[in-house]
Amino acid sequence: MENLLLQALSGLASASSLFLVASGLTVIFGVSRVVNFAHGSLYMLGAYLAFTLVTQLPRGHLGFWGGVVGAAIIVGLIGVVVEVLLLRRIYRAPELFQLLATFGVVLIVQDLALMTWGAQDLLGPRAPGLRGSTEILGLRFPLYELFLIGVGPVVLGLLWLLFHRTRWGTLVRAATQDREMVGALGVNQRMLFTSVFFLGSLLAGLGGALQLPRESVNLHMDLSIITEAFVVVVVGGLGSLSGAALAALLIGELHAFGILVLPKITLVLVFLVMALVLVVRPHGLLGKPEAAARGGQGSAAPLIGPAPPALRRLGLAALAVAVLLPPFLGDYALSVLTEMAILVLFAASLHLIMGPGGMASFGHAAYFGLGAYGAALAGQWLGAPMLAGLALAPLAAGIFGLVFGFFCVRLSGVYAAMLTLAFAQIAWSVAFQWVELTGGDNGILGVWPDRWAAPKLVYYYLALVLCLGATLLLRRVIHAPFGYALRAQRDSTLRAEAIGIDAFRIRWLGFGLAAAAAGIAGGLFAYAKGSVFPTYMDIPRSVDALLMVLLGGVHTLSGPIVGALALTGLQEQLVRITDYWRLVLGSIIVLLVLFFPQGLAGAARARWEARHGDA
């Protein structure tokens, strides 16, 4: 009994910390409609800055609390810089582009933090006056945790007063409900947005700074907190402060009791709850459907047709190089080329969902990973030969794609993206925690090709044929009635339904098909690397896929192909040249989003059309 109480209390303490971060995220989203991936980075910066300030300032109450508050304010100002330099310019860009740009910021901040504070974990001092513990029902409970439990409600109360008792707060609430109307009433939106970013970032920084006495400061804080904060914000309902509080409570307690009751599936549990909430309440617990944007829908997607002759020649030339050059290359170059072929298919499969399908997927790595695990598990437990494993890969990925997709394709926009993320995290957690089956973090080793395909050159050609074949099949599908039906429901659901097209069914099957194609890529990847790990389906890999599609351009299949080649080549080179490849890559992403919102292929196409007149 006492144990349960203590567990509940420590659940409250985590809920409180989660709420600080999530409230900032949800307030920013409510007003700007930007899903800010970099919010976790601001949290991490808050912790690092607090560490520096607290250790530099004189010891004692003033030094500690002054350091915490100072860190929060500095992080707030950093948020303002990010808003003014980057986000302000992309408020009208598609959601996934904003997500991508903020992910660029994540990469940049990671390396800046690495440069400044180094790679080792930093342990901060404990809070003066709150070092000890108190007795609750005969069991010891840390005072600092008790203090944190109090912080959440106090911040919630202050925010409530701010939003309901000040003119600024009223404007923020108005903008959350209807941004355009607030603009039409003559409110200075720039100031409003920037100040909201200051507040949201400050809350993230405060959340991070307050972690200092609880845990060590490290470079992984950003991504681990942002997934949790996403869950809280989405479960609560995007833009809803009380929803975030409720969800933080739910998730915090779920963590605390999950460990007690079901220690094996703690990671899955959270995402399972998120998926469940989104299935039952598509806009979160306390969220409301977004007001439909008026106008500003952007121009219609372009027609698709046969590739222009110039592109066709370029493609054939690239194919000739891909076929003729490899016999003269070494093993390392062959592995890189094999990987490129695989990632081209991976990107092309995501393109089917995002381009013609018009859906957002933020967890496409799940199907890549399921393909890889499908093949590896078949080999390990059933002794299946490589070809059987490769046949099983798309099957496993496709079946899970249909199961997950059944729920995902009902939602749209950010919620759809978040539900795909939730399913991907569920898949990842299972691979990570079900050690008996998957080997957990250690992965499955010894997933080697059959003897005939063991030479790198042979395996390269096998991968090339399968990936190119599957990519061309996807292209064929896009030009066939099914692909047109996908675009039809994207262009106008109203018209599609009015001519007998079942939009849900088309989206669902499209999702399953894309998952199966990603599964082929994953299966090939497993045999190429000789092993599979949970990282095959983690968030960075999903982001990689998004990068390839968005940087290349979503409107034509050539886009993701160019994007896949460019990104793999770039990463390969960067890792070799510099230790700070994240900084360079992040900067490149940010610059590309700012200057080529159409993607590389889109920009090339626009230039080509400008030179040769309208098509």
Add this chain to the structure above:
Amino acid sequence: MATLEVAGLEKSFGGVRAVQGVSFAVHPGEMLALIGPNGAGKSTCFNMLNGQLRPDAGTVRLLGREITGLAPRQVWRLGVGRTFQITATFGSMTVLENVQMALLSHHRRLGGLWRPVARLDAAPARALLGRLGMADQAERPCGILAYGDLKRVELAIALANEPKLLLMDEPTAGMAPQERVALMALTAEIARESGIAVLFTEHDMDVVFSHADRILVLDRGRLIAEGAPAAVRADPNVREVYLGSGAVTGAH
């Protein structure tokens, strides 16, 4: 037998009774106009006929078969074509491809993964566009078409499944006066030739009185008059509803 029979249709939004006890029928080859001032319930009425809205009460029958509450795509499969007040077409496709999509859906060939759309149902789609005077626009993207032309594309799409009934919500809104007359004359011709029943709403009284065989007048959710154009024009109730607008006399 009547193509469409509507009996006792009701719909409320919150406390507002948008449509109350509306009953009427449309016969093959007939052009029936549904008119009324703004907010009379025309669009609500329309949206209940093809399944976009579910009525609170009442029945909708197509050729004697009850279709109340079916989804739009099911209603379409039973032979009901629809055009929208604000045109809805596929902006990333050409005019021809838009019509092909309707034909492919009608022939249940949308699951095809192999043969390119370019080679499927192109000839009948072109024939349909030729019929509507849009043959020379076939290769243009719908996204850049003039509004009047989009209305014609919508009509071509609506005719693709050889419908028994055409539902046209403000078919000529946004068109030049000359185009309006031409489009409605063409619609009437096609309707009579193929025995299609046409129900349309319209604000332009010239169009209504020169092309409708019969007129229904809706005001505040109720039918207040029904009959031949001359009789409706003379109806004192209708005059009262439109009082001051002068629209019933056909003047502008």
